Amino acid sequence: MAAMARLFRSSSSSAVSFLNRSLSTAAATELKSQSLPPRIDPKGRNVQWVFLGCPGVGKGTYASRLSTLLGVPHIATGDLVREELSSAGPLSKQLEEIVNQGKLVSDEIIINLLSKRLEVGESKGEAGFILDGFPRTVRQAEILTEVTDIDLVVNLKLPENVLLEKCLGRRICSQCGKNFNVACINVKGENGNPDISMAPLLPPPQCVSKLITRSDDTETIVKQRLRIYDEKSQPVEDFYRSQGKLLEFDLPGGIPESWPKLLEALNLDENEDKQSATA
Ligand SMILES: Nc1ncnc2c1ncn2[C@@H]1O[C@H](COP(=O)(O)OP(=O)(O)O)[C@@H](O)[C@H]1O
Numbered sequence: 001m002a003a004m005a006r007l008f009r010s011s012s013s014s015a016v017s018f019l020n021r022s023l024s025t026a027a028a029t030e031l032k033s034q035s036l037p038p039r040i041d042p043k044g045r046n047v048q049w050v051f052l053g054c055p056g057v058g059k060g061t062y063a064s065r066l067s068t069l070l071g072v073p074h075i076a077t078g079d080l081v082r083e084e085l086s087s088a089g090p091l092s093k094q095l096e097e098i099v100n101q102g103k104l105v106s107d108e109i110i111i112n113l114l115s116k117r118l119e120v121g122e123s124k125g126e127a128g129f130i131l132d133g134f135p136r137t138v139r140q141a142e143i144l145t146e147v148t149d150i151d152l153v154v155n156l157k158l159p160e161n162v163l164l165e166k167c168l169g170r171r172i173c174s175q176c177g178k179n180f181n182v183a184c185i186n187v188k189g190e191n192g193n194p195d196i197s198m199a200p201l202l203p204p205p206q207c208v209s210k211l212i213t214r215s216d217d218t219e220t221i222v223k224q225r226l227r228i229y230d231e232k233s234q235p236v237e238d239f240y241r242s243q244g245k246l247l248e249f250d251l252p253g254g255i256p257e258s259w260p261k262l263l264e265a266l267n268l269d270e271n272e273d274k275q276s277a278t279a
Pocket residue numbers: 054055056077078079081098099102103104105106107110132133134135136137140216225
């Protein structure tokens with residue numbers, strides 16, 4: 001990640017102006033040759049990963065767990081948007097309208113927010129990254145390809161009716177920021193797919209009175225976000241599939257069933273990696 005931020009800056013006075021320029025020109029081609037070494041995890045793998053998946057699939061949950069395990073930052077563009085939205089800055093009103101209609105923020109704005117986040121990370125010496133919610137359009141994916149090498153793209157999948165229930169059950173503690181889910185999901189598998197059950201992820205007593213629901217987690221807006229995912233983000237899956245970087249992962253259930261299987265699919269061992277990551 002520091003590599004990515006440095007790469008942006010090496011061609012211009014700031015990462016923000018670099019990324020903005022790359023939206024309108026093909027300037028990034030020249031930069032590609034200046035790539036810096038990526039972050040390598042203790043087992044010798046690169047950790048410059050992207051998490052794809054529909055709203056509510058659990059990208060944030062699994063990306064965040066993996067970021068702790070591998071010692072790389074979890075960067076969620078949805079969080080960057082929400083931070084900007086609540087900051088009462090110049091973009092705040094505009095972002096609120098877009099997000100509450102379930103639409104995507106413009107590539108320009110999202111790249112600005114991501115660049116700023118990368119610069120902060122660079123100043124702290126961060127290396128590697130797990131991106132969650134970016135790229136969400138083929139244009140964003142193309143820009144990312146110009147500025148850094150992505151090693152792996154994990155595509156998390158759940159049936160649409162489960163996604164809707166999960167979004168509607170999502171709750172966030174306004175104090176500690178942790179995510180919970182009050183939905184109790186039991187969905188019969190269709191067309192030969194297995195049944196899916198997910199126990200609620202309930203908050204501890206100290207969070208109960210502080211729970212909030214995201215303003216875009218209403219049925220109408222979630223359905224709109226799912227529709228927009230199909231239209232704008234599904235092609236991003238194809239983009240990475242054609243490069244052989246896509247790992248498809250059908251979530252078998254909630255965290256207790258899915259987490260060990262995801263680690264297995266990624267060829268990671270929780271205990272071993274924790275030890276070597278901290279060695
Ligand atoms: N890469 C992106 N491009 C455009 N808009 C984005 C991007 N990432 C986040 N957003 C905006 O922030 C909102 C919330 O994002 P996120 O928390 O990732 O939600 P979701 O649960 O829909 O995946 C999105 O609906 C969209 O308006």
